[in-house]
Amino acid sequence: xxxxxxxxxxxxxxxxxxxxxxxxxxxxxxxxxxxxxxxxxxxxxxxxxxxxxxxxxxxxxxxxxxxxxxxxxxxxxxxxxxxxxxxxxxxxxxxxxxxxxxxxxxxxxxxxxxxxxxxxxxxxxxxxxxx
Amino acid sequence: xxxxxxxxxxxxxxxxxxxxxxxxxxxxxxxxxxxxxxxxxxxxxxxxxxxxxxxxxxxxxxxxxxxxxxxxxxxxxxxxxxxxxxxxxxxxxxxxxxxxxxxxxxxxxxxxxxxxxxxxxxxxxxxxxxx
Numbered sequence: 285x286x287x288x289x290x291x292x293x294x295x296x297x298x299x300x301x302x303x304x305x306x307x308x309x310x311x312x313x314x315x316x317x318x319x320x321x322x323x324x325x326x327x328x329x330x331x332x333x334x335x336x337x338x339x340x341x342x343x344x345x346x347x348x349x350x351x352x353x354x355x356x357x358x359x360x361x362x363x364x365x366x367x368x369x370x371x372x373x374x375x376x377x378x379x380x381x382x383x384x385x386x387x388x389x390x391x392x393x394x395x396x397x398x399x400x401x402x403x404x405x406x407x408x409x410x411x412x413x414x415x
Numbered sequence: 416x417x418x419x420x421x422x423x424x425x426x427x428x429x430x431x432x433x434x435x436x437x438x439x440x441x442x443x444x445x446x447x448x449x450x451x452x453x454x455x456x457x458x459x460x461x462x463x464x465x466x467x468x469x470x471x472x473x474x475x476x477x478x479x480x481x482x483x484x485x486x487x488x489x490x491x492x493x494x495x496x497x498x499x500x501x502x503x504x505x506x507x508x509x510x511x512x513x514x515x516x517x518x519x520x521x522x523x524x525x526x527x528x529x530x531x532x533x534x535x536x537x538x539x540x541x542x543x544x545x546x
Contacts, residue, residue, distance in 0.1 A: 296535060337486075337531040346532050354485070355468075356530040399487040399530045400468040401477050404427060 295349045295377040301332045303342035317362040352382030356398040426480045426508040432463045434473035448493040483513030487529040
């Protein structure tokens with residue numbers, strides 16, 4: 285299991301590698317598939333995490349970047365959502381604050397959102413659309 | 416609605432002020448109650464956020480600090496959980512990495528955890544207990 289992360293990568297896809305179903309571990313498979321698929325994406329780094337605490341909805345990932353909102357997204361599988369995860373990560377990477385317009389998010393990102401966290405420095409009342 | 420945040424505050428409690436039930440908005444009430452309750456806590460800042468995207472489990476808060484894991488916690492009310500939130504924030508503040516030992520977490524923090532996100536710089540495989 286090898287993570288790639290260019291030093292200039294602005295966006296990090298965090299993959300929970302302890303996510304599992306009754307059939308066994310799912311997270312490592314998603315991590316490996318994304319590792320291969322994201323190798324050609326210079327702006328997106330991939331990192332493994334031991335438990336994002338969303339254990340009932342495997343697999344879970346998070347999208348994060350300095351100064352942007354962090355999004356936690358669940359119910360993802362490498363069989364069904366690989367291309368959508370790559371697409372969603374690209375759109376997150378080019379967004380100024382991490383808040384990708386709703387209609388531009390892959391369906392699995394809309395349905396799977398678990399939580400979002402603002403960047404610490406900007407966590408204040410501001411007129412952001414509730415999405 | 417006034418947030419207080421000392422410049423040296425290491426820990427931030429982010430309160431979703433758009434959290435609501437069928438009876439109306441709940442987040443602003445929790446924010447105001449915490450604002451009063453945390454005024455004497457120099458190490459804990461309080462900030463309001465417009466939607467943490469955990470809309471089905473009001474109220475939701477997050478605990479964050481530079482270099483620590485961020486925890487998102489839901490199902491909190493100012494009537495029932497004010498002291499526990501303060502206690503949990505204190506224990507988070509003194510923890511080295513934000514991962515408060517399970518037995519030291521208030522019950523509502525154990526039950527209400529929605530997700531946790533590692534600090535970006537340290538989001539790598541490491542032998543952390545799954546909690």
